[in-house]
Amino acid sequence: MAPALFKKKRSNEVEASGALSRSLHVLPALSEEKYPKLPDSPQVTLAHELTTDLLTSDTRTAGHSFSSASVSLSHSSSFSPDSSRLRVPPFISEALNDRGSFHSSQSSPTVARDGQPESNDVSWTMDTSDAPPPHRDVVPSDDSARKTDWREWADQLVTPDDTLDLNLSDLLVDVNVPDLDAKLLELPPNFATYQPQIQERHLLTVSTAQTLPAVASPCPSPATKARMRWTPELHEVFSEAVTKLGGGERATPKGVLKLMNVEGLTIYHVKSHLQKYRTARHKPESSEGTPEKKTRNLAETAPLDLKTAMEITEALRLQMEVQKQLHDQLEIQRNLQLRIEEQGKHLELMFEQQRKMEEDKQNASSSNRGDNSPSPTAETQPCVGKTDAESSAKVASPLEHSEKESSEDHEANAGGESSPPTKRAKTEETEDSPKKSIDVTI
Amino acid sequence: MKFGKRLKQQMDQSLGEWRDKFLSYKELKKMVNLISSKGALEYDAQFMNLLDHEIDKFNAFFIEQEEDFIIRHKELQERISQVIHKWGPQPSHMEYKEEMTNIRKQIVNFHGEMVLLINYSNINYTGLGKILKKYEKRTGGVLRVHFIERVWEQPFFTTDLISKLVKDCETTIEMLPPSTATGIFHEEEAPKAIFRNSVAALLSMQEMRRGSSTYSQFSLPPLNLPDFELIQSLQLISPIQIHHV
Numbered sequence: 001m002a003p004a005l006f007k008k009k010r011s012n013e014v015e016a017s018g019a020l021s022r023s024l025h026v027l028p029a030l031s032e033e034k035y036p037k038l039p040d041s042p043q044v045t046l047a048h049e050l051t052t053d054l055l056t057s058d059t060r061t062a063g064h065s066f067s068s069a070s071v072s073l074s075h076s077s078s079f080s081p082d083s084s085r086l087r088v089p090p091f092i093s094e095a096l097n098d099r100g101s102f103h104s105s106q107s108s109p110t111v112a113r114d115g116q117p118e119s120n121d122v123s124w125t126m127d128t129s130d131a132p133p134p135h136r137d138v139v140p141s142d143d144s145a146r147k148t149d150w151r152e153w154a155d156q157l158v159t160p161d162d163t164l165d166l167n168l169s170d171l172l173v174d175v176n177v178p179d180l181d182a183k184l185l186e187l188p189p190n191f192a193t194y195q196p197q198i199q200e201r202h203l204l205t206v207s208t209a210q211t212l213p214a215v216a217s218p219c220p221s222p223a224t225k226a227r228m229r230w231t232p233e234l235h236e237v238f239s240e241a242v243t244k245l246g247g248g249e250r251a252t253p254k255g256v257l258k259l260m261n262v263e264g265l266t267i268y269h270v271k272s273h274l275q276k277y278r279t280a281r282h283k284p285e286s287s288e289g290t291p292e293k294k295t296r297n298l299a300e301t302a303p304l305d306l307k308t309a310m311e312i313t314e315a316l317r318l319q320m321e322v323q324k325q326l327h328d329q330l331e332i333q334r335n336l337q338l339r340i341e342e343q344g345k346h347l348e349l350m351f352e353q354q355r356k357m358e359e360d361k362q363n364a365s366s367s368n369r370g371d372n373s374p375s376p377t378a379e380t381q382p383c384v385g386k387t388d389a390e391s392s393a394k395v396a397s398p399l400e401h402s403e404k405e406s407s408e409d410h411e412a413n414a415g416g417e418s419s420p421p422t423k424r425a426k427t428e429e430t431e432d433s434p435k436k437s438i439d440v441t442i
Numbered sequence: 443m444k445f446g447k448r449l450k451q452q453m454d455q456s457l458g459e460w461r462d463k464f465l466s467y468k469e470l471k472k473m474v475n476l477i478s479s480k481g482a483l484e485y486d487a488q489f490m491n492l493l494d495h496e497i498d499k500f501n502a503f504f505i506e507q508e509e510d511f512i513i514r515h516k517e518l519q520e521r522i523s524q525v526i527h528k529w530g531p532q533p534s535h536m537e538y539k540e541e542m543t544n545i546r547k548q549i550v551n552f553h554g555e556m557v558l559l560i561n562y563s564n565i566n567y568t569g570l571g572k573i574l575k576k577y578e579k580r581t582g583g584v585l586r587v588h589f590i591e592r593v594w595e596q597p598f599f600t601t602d603l604i605s606k607l608v609k610d611c612e613t614t615i616e617m618l619p620p621s622t623a624t625g626i627f628h629e630e631e632a633p634k635a636i637f638r639n640s641v642a643a644l645l646s647m648q649e650m651r652r653g654s655s656t657y658s659q660f661s662l663p664p665l666n667l668p669d670f671e672l673i674q675s676l677q678l679i680s681p682i683q684i685h686h687v
Contacts, residue, residue, distance in 0.1 A: 228505070320550050341587070
């Protein structure tokens with residue numbers, strides 16, 4: 001299925017790893033704050049732990065970057081949940097699974113798959129994935145070849161690049177990219193919807209052409225876009241490279257790319273960034289007018305009187321105040337929203353535990369006495385519920401699967417009707433130290 | 443429909459290119475209503491697709507803006523140090539003051555735009571949450587929590603860097619030599635729009651949290667803005683008139 005363009009080469013993988021360590025030297029280690037991560041309120045941190053527990057036991061859940069409290073905000077390639085969780089006929093999800101792993105794996109180079117711990121902090125980019133979820137090892141070697149094919153192909157596009165000027169028509173070259181993208185993948189437009197989450201968003205492939213504003217992609221591109229995300233550090237590297245090459249006007253994308261020597265960065269990224277850079281440099285000068293114009297204005301017009309000067313200052317100050325407030329409120333709101341979600345989960349867990357506890361009691365009593373009195377969803381006190389939950393959890397543990405969706409199922413059936421024994425919320429954590437279960441349930 | 447109206451207001455007040463980058467709330471709502479509660483998957487795929495598409499839209503726009511902000515931030519820093527070095531020795535020089543005023547203006551507007559981007563992120567997130575809530579109500583599906591957690595991972599939601607740049611602006615402007623504003627103050631469209639938009643955003647946030655008919659454990663508490671009356675009055679009067687000769 002691969003066009004003749006493609007040559008299967010493994011060497012890129014080796015290059016990739018080598019270049020990565022080089023690039024890590026180039027860039028200062030990213031401190032955590034460059035990494036988008038959730039705010040560190042106690043509740044949220046707690047939630048991290050909680051979700052970690054939930055997630056690590058769910059081997060089928062891929063790509064939850066939430067699983068590492070430290071970093072990672074993996075940018076999900078597809079936005080929809082696991083196909084298993086949708087009401088999708090099994091045969092479709094299976095087929096999609098296969099494609100899914102290809103599709104998303106093609107969006108990242110082998111670097112991440114080396115499982116280097118640095119992959120967390122990596123690079124210059126942004127959406128790096130976190131601790132590799134188990135499935136990663138499952139990615140067939142096929143995909144890695146195909147993955148390197150992408151990079152190969154991108155490189156090939158780059159090499160004849162010597163004479164490309166930086167102008168829009170060059171950017172339009174990229175239009176071909178998505179074409180090839182879609183053709184090779186042969187995916188139906190809505191395929192991406194059912195894709196399982198597999199996340200390796202380290203580096204970008206040619207699909208980053210999508211990020212270039214000038215490109216109008218004529219074909220349906222998969223919803224999974226590995227996006228290049230610039231950081232101040234990376235920009236710093238860029239800036240230095242440009243300066244070394246004689247400034248914004250004289251530097252060429254290829255030169256900058258080479259000089260930056262950052263793994264995974266493509267000439268497309270550099271091109272578009274350079275363009276923005278040039279625009280940013282020219283604009284301020286024009287909006288303020290040329291120096292001559294300024295002095296002429298000054299000479300022509302009387303200096304502003306004190307009152308007006310004060311008004312300006314006041315206006316700016318007021319504007320700043322409003323903006324600050326908005327910013328603060330947004331932060332607060334966001335934290336609240338996150339906490340609310342976490343609380344919601346805790347509540348569900350509590351319900352689930354109580355429901356289970358009731359069920360176990362019911363089972364126990366029915367086996368003892370042979371009657372089948374339905375137990376009400378009792379509003380037992382949390383303290384009592386806890387200890388009982390622990391013991392009942394131990395009893396029932398063989399039956400337990402820790403599947404996240406069960407707790408969500410019960411979100412809808414808050415009444416706690418009996419459900420198949422296999423669908424139990426994860427209560428393994430209650431078997432841990434009582435302290436922990438206290439944290440969890442309350 | 444309260445959110446829908448507020449969203450539309452925000453969009454109308456938005457800086458030009460932002461307008462079509464917001465959540466297609468109405469469309470999503472319509473789609474949810476089409477979705478059957480009986481398990482038929484007819485419209486589910488469409489719905490999912492649209493959600494995916496929206497997320498991509500947000501991400502693309504957000505990342506573009508973020509990139510621009512990073513570049514501008516650095517340029518601003520450089521410009522500041524240039525101006526200070528050039529005229530620092532004689533801070534009373536006319537041109538210096540003028541430059542400084544301009545820089546101040548630039549910082550404030552830059553700050554404003556970034557905050558608006560964060561607002562953009564938040565509004566879309568809120569809208570998504572509401573849509574998913576509706577979906578869940580209709581289908582009892584397990585989509586919502588899962589989806590929201592995915593959203594948390596998305597670039598458009600991870601606004602930490604922008605927040606940092608915002609705080610940076612605040613620090614920078616405080617560190618500038620005290621302002622003796624002079625010079626020509628060019629009235630431009632952009633700063634006014636930014637200001638207007640920020641005011642609208644603040645008020646809008648307050649409105650949205652005033653008290654929902656579907657108040658639940660997932661609802662946010664009411665927002666009490668410290669300078670509520672002042673801010674409200676800002677919205678009513680025309681933008682602050684700056685005389686320039």
